[in-house]
Amino acid sequence: MDSEELGNLRDNGSYSFRNAMKMHCHQFRELADSYLGNELSVEANHEINSHLERCSSCRMELESRRSVRNALQKAFFNDPANQLRSEFVERLNNQLQNQTAGSLHHFKESNNSGRRFEPAFWIALVACLLVVTVVGLQLSRLWSNRQPVSPVIATLNSDHLANLVKTELMESAVGDHRDCAVHFRLAERPIDLDQAGQKFDAAYVNLVPALVQQGNLPSGLEFVEAHSCVFEGRRFAHVVFRYHNRLVSLLMTGNGAADGKAPLASTIPPQQVIFCSQFAGYRVSCFQTGQHAVFVVSDLPEGDNLSLARALSPSIAAHVTRAEQGT
Amino acid sequence: MAANLETVLKAQGSTQSMLFNLASSKLVENGGGWQRFESEAMPHLPSLFRIAVWLTRNQTDAEDLVQETLTEALASFHRFTAGTNCRAWLVSIMYHHQSKKRRAASHLHLVSDFDERIAETIPFEEPAPQNLTDEDVLIELQRLPRTFQEVIILADVEGLTYKEIAAATNVPIGTVMSRISRGRKLLRMGLAGYARAHGFGRAG
Numbered sequence: 072m073d074s075e076e077l078g079n080l081r082d083n084g085s086y087s088f089r090n091a092m093k094m095h096c097h098q099f100r101e102l103a104d105s106y107l108g109n110e111l112s113v114e115a116n117h118e119i120n121s122h123l124e125r126c127s128s129c130r131m132e133l134e135s136r137r138s139v140r141n142a143l144q145k146a147f148f149n150d151p152a153n154q155l156r157s158e159f160v161e162r163l164n165n166q167l168q169n170q171t172a173g174s175l176h177h178f179k180e181s182n183n184s185g186r187r188f189e190p191a192f193w194i195a196l197v198a199c200l201l202v203v204t205v206v207g208l209q210l211s212r213l214w215s216n217r218q219p220v221s222p223v224i225a226t227l228n229s230d231h232l233a234n235l236v237k238t239e240l241m242e243s244a245v246g247d248h249r250d251c252a253v254h255f256r257l258a259e260r261p262i263d264l265d266q267a268g269q270k271f272d273a274a275y276v277n278l279v280p281a282l283v284q285q286g287n288l289p290s291g292l293e294f295v296e297a298h299s300c301v302f303e304g305r306r307f308a309h310v311v312f313r314y315h316n317r318l319v320s321l322l323m324t325g326n327g328a329a330d331g332k333a334p335l336a337s338t339i340p341p342q343q344v345i346f347c348s349q350f351a352g353y354r355v356s357c358f359q360t361g362q363h364a365v366f367v368v369s370d371l372p373e374g375d376n377l378s379l380a381r382a383l384s385p386s387i388a389a390h391v392t393r394a395e396q397g398t
Numbered sequence: 399m400a401a402n403l404e405t406v407l408k409a410q411g412s413t414q415s416m417l418f419n420l421a422s423s424k425l426v427e428n429g430g431g432w433q434r435f436e437s438e439a440m441p442h443l444p445s446l447f448r449i450a451v452w453l454t455r456n457q458t459d460a461e462d463l464v465q466e467t468l469t470e471a472l473a474s475f476h477r478f479t480a481g482t483n484c485r486a487w488l489v490s491i492m493y494h495h496q497s498k499k500r501r502a503a504s505h506l507h508l509v510s511d512f513d514e515r516i517a518e519t520i521p522f523e524e525p526a527p528q529n530l531t532d533e534d535v536l537i538e539l540q541r542l543p544r545t546f547q548e549v550i551i552l553a554d555v556e557g558l559t560y561k562e563i564a565a566a567t568n569v570p571i572g573t574v575m576s577r578i579s580r581g582r583k584l585l586r587m588g589l590a591g592y593a594r595a596h597g598f599g600r601a602g
Contacts, residue, residue, distance in 0.1 A: 104582050105575075108553060110560055139586055140554050143539065146532035147555045152457060153448040159461045160443065166465070167472055171432040346441050372557040374485050377441045 094122040099129045103136055109315045144370065145352040169204075240305075240324060241357065244366035245350050247302035248320040252311045259301045264308055267299030272325065274363060274394035275299060275308040281390035282310060282321075282383065289382035291315060312379075319369040319379060323391070326364040344384045346377045356380035360391045435475050439468065442485040445556050446492060452551055453496050463499075467492040486562035489552070493566045530589060534596075538588040546581030553578050 099122050105111050106119050123130050147153060250256050268276030279297045288294065295311040295318070310321040347355040347366070354376040356367045365387055367380035446467060450460035471478075471491050478487055539547055548567065552558045560578070564571040 104579060108559075136582075136586070139582075139589060142530060142532075142535050143550070143585070144555050146535040146539075147448060147551065149532050150536060153444075153451050155444060155447050156457075156461075163443075163465055163468065164440075167435070167468060168432055170469070171435075171472065349444070372485070373444055374441045375557065381437075 094118055096122075096126060096129055099123075099126070100132065103129075103133055107133070107137060107140060107316070141352070141370065148349050148352065240326070240364050241347055241355055241366060242350065243302050243305045244307070244320075244322040244324070244357075245353050245355060245368055247300060247305075247307050247309065247322055248318075248353060248368035249351065250302060251300050251309060252318045252320045257300055257302065261298035261300035261309070264297045264299050267306070267308070271299070271306055272308070273397075274323070274391045276394070278308055278323070278387075278390060279310060281386055288312075289379060292319070292379060292382075314369070314371065314375070314379065317369060317371055319367065319371065319376075321383060321387070322366045322368060323363050323387070325362060326359055328362045344377070344381045346373055349373070358384055358388070360388055360395060362395050363391050365391075432472075435472050438478070438480075438484045439471055439475070439488060442488055443468075445485055446488055449489060449551065449556060450492060452547070453492070463492060463495060466495050470495070483558075483562060485556070486558055486566060489556075489558065489562070490566040493568070497568075530593065534592055535589065538585060538592055541588055542581055542584055546577055546584060549574055549577045550581045550585065554582070 099119060102111065102115065102119060106116065111119070123133065247257075251261065264275050264278060268274070268278075279294070282288070283294045291314055293313045295313050297308070297310040300307055300309050305324055308323040312319040312321065344356060344358040347357045349355075353368050353370055354373050356377045356379075358365055358380070365384070367376060367383065369376050369379070371379070443464070446464050447460060450463040450467075451457060454460045454463055467488060471488055478484065539550070542550070549563055552563045552566070553560070558566070560571055560574050563569075563578075564574045567574070569577075
């Protein structure tokens with residue numbers, strides 16, 4: 072592999088291996104960051120994987136670079152200067168919603184009349200809308216003071232976006248992802264998922280086929296393994312995936328409803344997938360069914376984590392709901 | 399109520415809002431709407447804010463920049479292609495706004511190749527140390543030239559691809575890749591030097 076070929080490999084992510092010799096360590100070092108960033112072609116990744124299998128010093132080098140990348144992400148996510156103020160998020164949500172509502176009104180008006188108006192008309196219209204909105208807000212506040220907020224409003228709450236649901240369950244889910252999927256240092260050995268299903272929770276049985284074998288997995292998400300494990304006394308069904316070379320855990324546990332206890336996951340909206348929180352450097356999205364809370368935990372960016380949770384949720388919800396109803 | 403009133407006044411009373419309303423009627427026309435925007439774009443709010451803080455170096459200015467970005471994104475959401483990377487699209491809008499602001503403030507942004515030359519002189523690399531705190535990492539990041547910080551944050555923290563970074567920052571992809579590679583190298587060296595100076599290194 073000469074320097075020109077190496078440059079092509081890094082710059083384009085593509086490389087013809089027809090004459091490829093074994094990769095050398097200095098070549099690996101040139102490509103290691105692109106490899107970590109998932110910027111290389113399948114062939115290039117394969118070549119690097121082969122090199123890593125036989126070179127322990129490059130494995131250490133890769134781990135070292137990965138640790139810098141993770142440390143940087145963690146530091147940036149945790150930096151107090153980078154935390155959104157809840158007042159700002161609330162104000163922003165209100166503004167965007169109001170403007171959407173304003174545009175809808177404008178569109179209907181212009182469609183109905185079919186004529187163009189002078190700017191003065193729009194100013195008057197906006198002024199009228201303002202008065203109507205203010206009066207409407209006052210009245211709706213008076214009338215629905217104690218009524219629950221609508222689902223749309225509920226999802227716009229600032230806490231939902233910045234730091235949504237910090238529950239005991241969520242913290243356990245993150246701990247389980249870290250200690251089981253990432254570091255594999257749980258105190259109790261994991262057991263087979265179906266076996267756990269017979270003993271502890273019927274919803275665990277056939278969970279993997281419901282997820283994996285119906286072609287429901289989002290593009291790029293690769294099944295790694297599934298089992299049932301215990302983190303600090305709480306049992307989870309744990310399905311591990313890989314997405315862009317990062318581990319993603321799907322963790323399901325009882326929300327307490329089946330035992331007649333006060334639900335531990337009361338802050339998680341039912342059947343609605345939300346981004347919960349950033350916690351200990353991991354991103355968590357969650358939703359719950361009647362008796363279970365489901366978490367997707369990873370170190371992916373929030374948007375990716377949430378998208379994966381949304382993509383996985385229909386098949387899980389259908390399977391778990393069937394199990395909860397005993398059908 | 400006061401906060402709501404203020405929001406409504408801001409949202410509906412300003413010229414900007416009127417222009418927005420005219421533009422976003424296209425959104426309604428095309429069957430888009432807040433709910434789709436909320437599910438596609440709003441989850442990226444924390445990420446946008448982090449980038450905005452870095453760009454503006456000030457939380458208040460960052461909030462303004464995020465607000466302008468999302469306002470414009472909502473108005474032109476009909477142009478967003480479903481299935482593509484929404485965060486990269488939002489970051490592009492944010493960079494466009496930021497460059498407009500810079501021009502308006504007559505703060506010419508000169509890109510010096512001095513930073514690039516610094517990186518070219520890197521002789522070798524030490525293994526990255528462990529046991530560093532978040533603060534140590536951020537200090538070392540801030541010591542890098544701004545052009546390197548930018549691409550590292552976009553690539554390694556926010557997960558954008560080289561191509562997306564090139565599109566957002568309006569910098570050729572070759573330059574992006576070169577800056578990322580050199581920036582990472584400098585960061586690792588900086589962290590190793592920091593660890594050495596403070597008497598800790600690799601674990602084990």
